[in-house]
Amino acid sequence: MTAETDTPTASSAAPAARVGRRLPAAMVAWLQAAPLALVLGAFLVLPIIMIVIVSFWGATEYSIYPAFQFDNYQFLFGSPVTYKVFFNTFKYALITWAATLLIGFTVAYFLAFHVRSLTWQVALFLLCTIPFWTSNIIRMISWIPFLGRNGIANSTLISWGVIDEPLEWLLFSDFSVILAFVHLYTLFMVVPIFNTMMRIDRSLIEASYDAGATGWQTLWHVIVPLTKPGIMIGTIFVITLVMGDFITVRFMSGSQSANVGRLISNDIGLLQYPSAAATAVVLLITVLLVIGILLRFVNIRKEL
Amino acid sequence: MTTISKVRYSRRSLLKTGGAALAASALPAPMVWGQETKNITLRQFGTGVSNLNEVGQKVKEELGFTLEMTALDSDSVTQRAATQPDSFDIADIEYWICKKVWPTGNLQAMDTSKIANYDKIVGIFKDGKLTPESEIAQGTAPHTVGFVPEQGATTFADEPTQWMTLIPTIYNADTLGIRPDLIGRPINNWSELLNPEFKGKASILDISSIGIMDMAMVCESMGEIQYGDKGNMTREEIDATFAIFTEAKQNGQFRAFWKTFDESVNLMSSGEVVIQSMWSPAITAVKSRGIDCVYQPLEEGYRSWGGGIGLSKSLSGMELDAAYEYINWYLSGWVGGFLMRQGYYSAVPETSKEHMSENEWGYWFEGKEATGEITSPFGDVLAQAGEIRDGGSFYDRMGSVACWNAVMDENQYMVRKWNEFISS
Numbered sequence: 001m002t003a004e005t006d007t008p009t010a011s012s013a014a015p016a017a018r019v020g021r022r023l024p025a026a027m028v029a030w031l032q033a034a035p036l037a038l039v040l041g042a043f044l045v046l047p048i049i050m051i052v053i054v055s056f057w058g059a060t061e062y063s064i065y066p067a068f069q070f071d072n073y074q075f076l077f078g079s080p081v082t083y084k085v086f087f088n089t090f091k092y093a094l095i096t097w098a099a100t101l102l103i104g105f106t107v108a109y110f111l112a113f114h115v116r117s118l119t120w121q122v123a124l125f126l127l128c129t130i131p132f133w134t135s136n137i138i139r140m141i142s143w144i145p146f147l148g149r150n151g152i153a154n155s156t157l158i159s160w161g162v163i164d165e166p167l168e169w170l171l172f173s174d175f176s177v178i179l180a181f182v183h184l185y186t187l188f189m190v191v192p193i194f195n196t197m198m199r200i201d202r203s204l205i206e207a208s209y210d211a212g213a214t215g216w217q218t219l220w221h222v223i224v225p226l227t228k229p230g231i232m233i234g235t236i237f238v239i240t241l242v243m244g245d246f247i248t249v250r251f252m253s254g255s256q257s258a259n260v261g262r263l264i265s266n267d268i269g270l271l272q273y274p275s276a277a278a279t280a281v282v283l284l285i286t287v288l289l290v291i292g293i294l295l296r297f298v299n300i301r302k303e304l
Numbered sequence: 305m306t307t308i309s310k311v312r313y314s315r316r317s318l319l320k321t322g323g324a325a326l327a328a329s330a331l332p333a334p335m336v337w338g339q340e341t342k343n344i345t346l347r348q349f350g351t352g353v354s355n356l357n358e359v360g361q362k363v364k365e366e367l368g369f370t371l372e373m374t375a376l377d378s379d380s381v382t383q384r385a386a387t388q389p390d391s392f393d394i395a396d397i398e399y400w401i402c403k404k405v406w407p408t409g410n411l412q413a414m415d416t417s418k419i420a421n422y423d424k425i426v427g428i429f430k431d432g433k434l435t436p437e438s439e440i441a442q443g444t445a446p447h448t449v450g451f452v453p454e455q456g457a458t459t460f461a462d463e464p465t466q467w468m469t470l471i472p473t474i475y476n477a478d479t480l481g482i483r484p485d486l487i488g489r490p491i492n493n494w495s496e497l498l499n500p501e502f503k504g505k506a507s508i509l510d511i512s513s514i515g516i517m518d519m520a521m522v523c524e525s526m527g528e529i530q531y532g533d534k535g536n537m538t539r540e541e542i543d544a545t546f547a548i549f550t551e552a553k554q555n556g557q558f559r560a561f562w563k564t565f566d567e568s569v570n571l572m573s574s575g576e577v578v579i580q581s582m583w584s585p586a587i588t589a590v591k592s593r594g595i596d597c598v599y600q601p602l603e604e605g606y607r608s609w610g611g612g613i614g615l616s617k618s619l620s621g622m623e624l625d626a627a628y629e630y631i632n633w634y635l636s637g638w639v640g641g642f643l644m645r646q647g648y649y650s651a652v653p654e655t656s657k658e659h660m661s662e663n664e665w666g667y668w669f670e671g672k673e674a675t676g677e678i679t680s681p682f683g684d685v686l687a688q689a690g691e692i693r694d695g696g697s698f699y700d701r702m703g704s705v706a707c708w709n710a711v712m713d714e715n716q717y718m719v720r721k722w723n724e725f726i727s728s
Binding site: 063079084144145148149151168172254255256262269270271 | 558560
């Protein structure tokens, strides 16, 4: 932008001298886009191309060799475990999405419409981000002693007389995996939803009440439709994070459940890079398809 | 609770190593060798067990040259030894890794006539027999991959020759760890791991090459499968083993699987798990928190493992001499004592004796009652006077090894089945 506005001023100051060096407008645009394109090309596109290429290679126990074979994909699609693991991945993504959306929307709604002063809004919003001052892994692992057989949750419930025996399913189960996901990723839902809500014109809500709508009707027919872009951005964050995760599943399930990320990480641990690459390609395509479908519902660019 | 004590544990050991490093830099190495030797750097890499900073510092002090150490997991170690011979001088690997890597020709054999203490190396690493009456265990027993017929050969010799592939450094016998206070009855067999009594309270390690051996010990103990060779299973044997364990997993037998040392310690000390496959130093870590934990000797015997150091084929001249110097020093006792006081064994136990107190030697090696407090080289108290080591003496423990860690011909098939087992 700056270059384009600068060029005319400079050339008008010294027209004769600058004419020869003046770049065509198209060229300027290309140059402006070049740095980002180069960075993305080198650090995103090339590695992905590499992964796709390697997914057709072969592997021995301790080396990989270039080839063009479909063995990796054949094994992947031929194994019932793959389908089970993909099903698991979707299950985690879906449940986590529903939970984070519910919590995230509620929190954002409270911040945007119930907290009146801007100072308090900002203060409370910052409060939400405090857990993010520690590392992801720490936040996740701290659930383990809390949920364990002799953990705080179980001993409290027993002392209250709610249960007689420790609840085994609290830890190392799908429950603990999803709990950790929700804990880790709810903020990714809160931020974009809060952001869109803050930009809703308050007079629209007043108009809705003036027209005789109840609070629920206003929420459903005015606020939710106007918050859709935020919800969609949050959804994309949560879905991609959960579908690409492997470490949360490993720790919180006690290595007993698997999602696609763990399948890949196991393969890498065993030096089966081509097979890991093939799984990664299938996962990438799956996630892109999901996002493609999501974007059908809302045109984020138009509504931002 | 587990997390807090874990953090404290690691921070404390960090402080200790930090302090030791400080001490080492404050006391410059004596100039026993010429200036040229001082400039030599040997690059060693291997699994974490024996890649200890203390060893590197002692080498600098006593031999004068620098030892650079890199610790990797066993899969990466295998890959590096097999594919990048120029990236290291000394490979600290396990014997089953040697079986995989030696045929690539990236390591050179060592001349036993240059090894001062060769005659004192225990029989396990030479003819495979601890004592003349011992039976040789299944799996990749160290002596089967310990020698080659001549320098440059890529196949192993059937009997001891002048050319050794790895100089043994560290080894031990592994078994199941239990919480006697939570079990409350004697445990004598591997099959107890799948006993429904411990439903939801058992664990096994999620490292395929070792986990499969523990599984085999369990299945054999249950009387379900008779293996031809647990260290080299057929596809049918692999399938049958996983069928038994998958069923147990789906019935909720396991609380969790563990992959790292810390995880195994936390599972045990928090009481999530009362019986599981475990490593000797992990038992020590649980005990040092004041929790009762036993490395239970079992009737069917131990699953054993051993490591050694090998030389890169690109090593020559003065560096090669330095490497021999290092090996001779390694076997001369200080390292052995250092390792044995952590519960491992040294390849030449008698030289280590001079670096241990009589009480320590009696407790760790001879299986006698401790006459005083037993502490680790890092200062943690491991046992009180009157206690004896789980499993007894060196000969009791290493004499009842049922199988060695191994790599199978059907390894890739096994690995895929393992992945399925974890995901099932």
